[in-house]
Amino acid sequence: MQPLIAPKRHQSHPSAPRVGGPSTPLGRRDPAPSRGSYRLQRFLLSPWVQVFLRIGVPILIIALPLAVYFSDTARRTAAMTVVQEMKHTIEERPEYQVTLMSIDGASPELTDGVRRALALKLPISSFHIDLAALRAQIENLDAVAHADLRINTGILQVSITERAPALVWRLQDGLHLLDATGRRLALLRARTDRMDLPLxxxxxxxxxxxxxxxxxxxxxxxxxxxxxLVRVGARRWDMVLDRGQRILLPQNDPENALKRLIALDQAQSLLARDVPVIDLRITARPVLQLSPQALEVLRRKNDNLSVGTKL
Incomplete structure (x- = not known):
């Protein structure tokens, strides 16, 4: 037991440096991190390292064994076979089968044309039906303006907006139905089939x-x-009436020329006369072509007038 006045057992020289820093007693480790340890901790706490540790490392742990396993060709082939069989099993389930096709909004002739254009072999899995491609095939038909397709409870529903025929176009190869824009819709077997449409x-x-x-x-x-109406030279129209009467319309502004002729006919019954051709191609100077009989009558009148004048 030391006396109270005994000197301290460990006496350091005032000028001697302390090992652990100014406040660290001899024999104890400084708790403050070193410079290298501090930088390592800051590096591990950086956001991208944290993301890599949380996401990247688990992915690598899973992906590396899979990569090693599927590096063998036989294993890859077997795995693909299993996947294809599972896919085929799901696709061929009854609830995914399309067994009927319904076509609405089309005439019987167009309905047959749509079925021939699609040529679907039913039943077929809905996974094997490309609705966009089928719609394009239907809208390529001349008589179809718009088509809408959907699959509902095993039925392929096709809703069609059909182009309305407005004209009958006569060519050397036959009669064609046209819509208001001039698009061909279908062939016409006989003019009597659509007497309600102009020719x-x-x-x-x-x-x-x-x-x-x-x-x-x-x-x-x-x-x-x-x-x-007859198109002449792909630039103007001739209007054909009964009794072989023909109105030659001008290339420019034929509507107003026809309006003036109709007004003249209502005032003087011009079209009721023996005038087979009314030429309106020159707007300022219409020309009337008389028939041979009318010319003969006109000559006789002129001859009678000339004889009367001589007398």
Missing amino acids: IAGEGANLAAQEALRLLMVAGPLSPRLRG
Whole structure:
């Protein structure tokens, strides 16, 4: 036992440096991290390292064994076979089978055309049906304006908006139905099948279908006598009436020229006379072509007038 006045057992020199720092007693480790340890801790706490440790490391732990396992070709083939069999089993389940096709909004002829265009072999899995491709095939048909397809409880429902025929176009190869824009819809077996539609003829008449419809609207008073419109030189129209009468319309502004002729006919009954051709191609100077009988009558009148003058 030391006396109270005994000197301290461990006496350090005031000028001697302390090992652990200014506040660290001899024999104890400094708790403050070293510079290298501090940098390592900061590195491990950085966001991208934390993300890698939480996500990347588990992925590597799973992916590396799988990569080693599937590096063998036989194992890959066996795995693909199993996947394909599972896929086929799911696709062929009864609830995914399409067994019927319903077509709405189309005429019987167009319905048959749609079925031939699609050529679906039912039943078929709904996974094997490309609705966008089928819709494109249907809308490629001339008579179809729009098509909507959907699958509902094993039925392929096809809703069709059919183009409305507006004109009959006569060509050398037969009669064609046209819509208001001049698009061909179908072949017509006989003119008597669609007597309700006006007739146009000539090469390129389909390209001026809208102009033809406007002329037909203007020619309302002539409708009982109207036989059709003929496209001449792919640039102008001839209007054909009964009794072989023909109206030659100008290339520019044919509607107004026809309106003036109708007004003249209502005032003087011009079209009721023996005038087979009315030429309106020159707007300022219409030309009337008389028939041979009318010319003969006119000559006789002129001869009688000349004889009377001499007397």
